[in-house]
Amino acid sequence: MKSYSYASCWGLLLAFGLALPAAATDYYVSTTGNDSHAGTSVGNAWRNASKANAFTFRPGDRLLFEGGRTFAGPLQLTATDGGVASNPVVVGSYGTGRATIDGGAGTGLIITGATGIRVNNLNFVGLGRKTGNRGGRGINIGTSLGVTVDQVETSGFQAAGIFFYNSTDVRLTNVYAHDNGGAGISSYQSNNSYVGYCRAISNPGDPTITDNQSGSGIVLSGTRATIEYCEAADNGFDMQQVNNNGPVGIWCYEADQITIQYCISHNNKSPKGDGGGFDLDGGITNSVVQYNYAYENKNYGFAAWEYGASARWTGNTFRYNISINNSGPGLLLGSGGGQGVNNCEVYNNLFYNDSYPAVVQYGGATNFNFRNNIFVGPNSASLVATVSGLTYQANDYWFTNGGFNVGGYGSLAAWANATGQEKVNGALVGLNADPRLRAPANYERLTDPTRLPNLSAFLLQAGSPVVDKGVNLQTAFGINPGTRDFYGRPIPGGSGFDIGPQEGIMVSTPLAGQASNPVDGLSELQSWPNPAQDELTVSYPSRRAQRLALRVFSLTGQLVRQQEQLLLPGPNQFTLRTAGLSPGLYLLQSSDGERVQVRRVCVARP
Template sequence: MPWAIATVGLAVAASGCAGLPHYAPAAHTYYISQNGHDGASGTSADTAWHSLARVERVRLQPGDRILLQGGARFSGTLTVAAGDAGRTGQPVVIGSYGDGKAILESSGDGIDVHNTGGVDIRDLTITGTGAPYAHGTGINLYSDLHGGTRPNHVTISDVDVSSFQTGIAIGAAGDTGFSDVVISQARLHGNEDSGLKTYGPAFDTGHPAYAHQNIDIEAVEVYDNLGNPSVVAHSTGNGITLGSVRNAAVRGSSAHDNGSNSAPLGHFGPVGIWTYNSTGVVIEHNTAYDNHTASLADGAGFGLDDNVSSSTIQYNLAYHNDGPGMYAYTDTPSNLYTGDTIRFNISDDNGRRLPQNGGLGVYGTYISGLEVYQNTVVMAGTGGQAPALLVSGSQSGITIRNNILATDGSPVATVLGLTASHVALQGNDYYAPSGLWYLIWSSTTYTNLADLRTATGEELLSGQPTGLAVDPCFSGGRLPIIRSPADAEAVVPSCAALVGKGLDLEKLFQTSTGPTDYFGHVLSTPPPVGASNPRVAGSNSATGSASLPVYSSRQTPAWSRQGQHPDGAQGTAGTRRQTQLAG
């Protein structure tokens, strides 16, 4: 994006006194009030400045604070530019004083942080002005540096951002983006393109690079980011989008009611929480529900998209989304999409608009080494071709183990165009309480596991049968419908049918599954099938005791990745094509 930044600072002349110790100017606190005056000193609440324009005339030193009067409204943009701030241990703070949050209104960007770090932004309401959205971003971190050290240490907390193109954006023109950014306790809503996004330059699969690293997103709520029906070149109406990142985490957050105004003719649709052109991303302990798409693409809860490696979707709840609860997809010809995991998630009542794409989907091409295990997927009331699991395209080394796949009047699983050498189904429970039980493999329909094993070699391990077709005894009924996060308990098995019936993945395949189920209870050995231990009346064999908090401490896998601009300005991202079942 164009940058026209005029920062008026203090000119420091060379003194020639080389023997003197370095002088660090004292930090200042500057106050801005509706009743202030730009001719005042600005260094106390009684001598406050009046406008954001007055702040722009100050070179912000490490440790300075810019405090806006709580409850008051201010118009314009606050800029922290190269030469401002920059010291990790002594950040510039932008926040509120007095009662309540200050309200910053802008027709462009609300707060710009350009080519610098050492900034804390907190306790603010930032609102775009325009019809219906401002032209900029609520909080915009942008680097056009090339080479050298990344700007680092930016924290954003306790903010409410609405009515912009994007709520919070972290972007880069080259490979030197931001490092060590923490975003927490934020409400990002009513924006057009995204609640929150990171992006970088066009992705080169031959020389992958990742603009940003170490991005933590925690306890963020993104909702009512509706999209733009006239934009078909890229997806709009997303919740949280991570592109061009090495090592990132999204945890304890929620994405809901996004995407309903996205483009009906778009080839790319919105998703609740997803990542692309990245490596080492962990998406855990989040909730995605009532996310929408107006086209025949996406509308999912969670996604691992183009060129994602060594990344994990785990311990998440997705329900009542237009597309799959979670998916893996790429169509970029490269060997970069590898080493990813989808585990211990609950997907319920998804595929509301696009049931043919499944409750859990693996599709596209060039995916390798994907592990999908210990998930519970329930598809109810969608009718027709609505598989709990869809696998299609050209993949290799895909393993799908120890999952509950339950449907009502649809195939329990559909695998198209693949063989047992490409994908392994082992240790899953396939359940259809009403209508015909059937599974589609390539162009053949199987009505029992025995025939599937004989014809395809699936649900076999060392020649011995694996897998089940039994009632998991969900505590909420045969095919429970989840309508709130509190309803997740409805898909916990309440009988012994699946107790210890899962494959021991650590022993058999050296898969490090982690110690707990979706609810934080210690896994039984052998493990159950599905995302949680069964809870059988009169037995303590499946409940365990919680050994982790609601969401675990940060995981930092050693992975690498790069990204493109999600809005299409630097390339095409979010290339999830419309997926249709073969006839």
């Protein structure tokens, strides 16, 4: 593996156009300070956030609040404050623990028209969505560029934990937004947004909103956004909506080029409609929902819906997702207005439910294609929707209480022969067979998205009929299915593509004397690229099924990132996120219980 010295890593950063930090000043705020002080040392600190509001901060300056103490807000930063992307103004804590900004009846931090702001290691609290906070937000970001929020907790705000609008390059990482009203994290018409490693938990609803939805976990709109490695749970249970729409755990609307991936959405609720796990809603275009897990939501696991937005809902994809035992279909599709949902690819998903159908449709759809999916459900209603505009090819249908029911037909062959579904060039390509999942009745209720590759309940048992029975999407339909399955393994993993969210993973007990080790020699840790930017690809061949612990350390020995990975016999390839790490050299350590290996990795920013 090619290594980089610390000096060469900084040289690479400079080649990428990043400047080294310029000389700047630290300013301190303490409950024992005095606003007449200069604020430039702990012993010469200011006392109130209002003093900082009247000050102008330059690139590289840091505004630091005393850890473990609470300061009255709002804190405000404007166009006169700010830095550049590589040398931002930093707002954070000093000393022991996090400082808290109390937004009271209003907002905790207001950033308007600013460039180059980094907020980290702070808590924001309001009086509560029903007990005094009036339309407030923990952090409100408007018409700004290059704002980063990391390691922040926000609660008790009526409108949202964090809201940003008409802004570009906003990055939210490691945010815990809970017990807010309208949403945990929300945006409107912003560009190049990133929301990663965030938790939106128990944001019940805004009591002042009665004519529209409220109480979502994460909801974004705009162009080019990524939501990944996030958890949304227990949101929406106290929405005051009088109509039929409602909140969703993680969703987007009126947006283009959105990616929602590696997320978990579970136990979300609604007194009215929705209350689902994931949703691409009105006016969504050219977006993808992939590698996500939805379980035990009040309604659907996933939705494709058009409410009548000005932009046509088109060009979207749902792939390699798992939906299990939501109180509604695995996928809900349709419209309440507009031109319906159009031109969507749904492939290699698992929709499993012992009480509800896999796919339900309300309203119009055109060119909506389902391929290589596993559908499991009861035969009390049609397992999948069969109205016009939908195409099914190379899917597996299985019924938890026996029999067969798709569109009222009693067998797969009868349905296929009558409608032309599940045929390619006249040949039957669908299956009506038990996919032989490992233990779907005992599925894991995961809450940590980084552990999704460890999800074992849906692994295929040896002899599964869906292995190598999927259609080759690239050759048959010109669809690029990506490079990995739900578990991070490369696709295809055998002589053909599998049906369902996994590729080539088989769970079995070797026969006596049979070798269970398909890898010769010792397991070698490899990673690339070097330098990495937002993610590092890790390769680790294994002789058996086991767990691999990955840890990333700074050169001073501080643990900065960790991840546990389920290894299966054979080659394993998966992703380790490096987004949020400061540029420089790190040590990547792996341990499989028998052998510890260490590699040097360099992190840089474009």
